[in-house]
Amino acid sequence: WRxxxxxxxxxxxxxxxxxxxxxxxxxxxxxxxxxxxxxxxNQKRVPAHLVTVQYRSKEGRHTPxxxxxxxxxxxxxxxAMEVSWTPALGVLERARRYVARIEPAITGQHGDLxxxxxxxxxxxxxxxxxxxxxxVLSEWNGRCQPPWTERELRDKIARARRYGKEEIGGLCGxx
Numbered sequence: 001w002r003x004x005x006x007x008x009x010x011x012x013x014x015x016x017x018x019x020x021x022x023x024x025x026x027x028x029x030x031x032x033x034x035x036x037x038x039x040x041x042n043q044k045r046v047p048a049h050l051v052t053v054q055y056r057s058k059e060g061r062h063t064p065x066x067x068x069x070x071x072x073x074x075x076x077x078x079x080a081m082e083v084s085w086t087p088a089l090g091v092l093e094r095a096r097r098y099v100a101r102i103e104p105a106i107t108g109q110h111g112d113l114x115x116x117x118x119x120x121x122x123x124x125x126x127x128x129x130x131x132x133x134x135x136v137l138s139e140w141n142g143r144c145q146p147p148w149t150e151r152e153l154r155d156k157i158a159r160a161r162r163y164g165k166e167e168i169g170g171l172c173g174x175x
Contacts, residue, residue: 009163010070017070043149091172095126095136098171104143115148119160125171133157 041048102118105111118140123133134150134157141147148156160166 013070014067017068021068045146091126092128092132092136094171095122095128095132096139098122098126099136099140102140104140104145105148106145111144115144115153115156116160116164119156120164120166121171123157123160124164124166124168127169127172130154130157130161 038051038053040051042051099118099122103114105115105118119133119137122128122136123130126133128136134154137153137157141153
């Protein structure tokens with residue numbers, strides 16, 4: 001995915017860099033969350049609110065060169081929660097039991113990053129298909145505050161599969 005010649009990875013690194021520099025929430029930096037088009041309704045909250053933009057100056061224009069070059073991201077540590085393994089249980093059931101023990105994602109408490117890490121564990125660690133992962137994560141999502149929409153959760157699953165560092169199948173035969 002590209003915007004004005006930049007990849008999504010670069011834009012998200014830039015947003016994380018700006019979040020650190022400006023002291024804003026570093027968890028709210030994925031392009032899918034921050035690219036709200038004015039004139040459309042943001043469906044994350046109920047009731048949905050109209051996205052607007054406020055122009056403070058019509059003279060100032062920013063080109064990509066006006067933004068700082070973000071550093072390469074440091075690898076994030078994965079949650080080291082232990083998963084007990086019983087040979088009689090299938091991978092899908094073990095994944096369900098795993099998410100039942102995980103705290104829900106909460107807005108304002110790095111819920112986006114927490115959700116990404118959980119998705120990485122389910123999609124990559126347990127090597128589930130997107131539909132299996134969605135079924136397992138839907139149960140957990142019901143406890144999140146607020147819950148992710150189906151579209152957002154499926155986007156997180158796709159991002160976890162694409163960008164996650166979790167070893168694929170690493171939790172399938174663990175302990």
